[in-house]
Amino acid sequence: YSCKLGVSIDEKQTPTTLRVLxxxxxxxxxIGTPAKDLYNRPRPLIGDDKPICIPREDWMKTNASYPSGHSMTGWAWALILAELAPAKADAMLSxxxxxxxxxxICGVHYISDIEAGRTLAxxxxxxxxxxxxxxxDIAKARGEMARAKAAPTGCA
Structure with a gap:
């Protein structure tokens, strides 16, 4: 997010923004755990040995697929950052x-898990x-983003 924002989200210049995230x-x-516990949907990688793009770990066997917590977090952050930096909204949502x-793509969730995560987010x-x-906090974070000068390092 920082690279596309052009602003480092960090303790020094955007502490409230970081706290909100x-x-x-x-x-x-x-929000997501009760649904995961209720539906207890196994992840698509369980029961096969097809390649996935992240290391297989034991928690994947017990952490339900539906809804996707990563999708929830990614979409919630995108919505908030789009609000804080409207000129960068398209990039944040993307x-x-x-x-x-x-x-x-990595094989750890079904599409419906991801859509449910976005909806919940x-x-x-x-x-x-x-x-x-x-x-x-959002009002304060909006001010931080407007004043932020330090751009992230290491962006391609």
Missing amino acids: HRVELDVRT IGKSVGDSRA AAMVAKLHGDPQFQR
């Missing part, structure tokens, strides 16, 4: 979509807008 990552677990898409972000603390 961390909060959302925790909220994704709170990255957020790619995060989810990569989960199917959109609902979660909409609900967060009703929280006064979130509103204050």
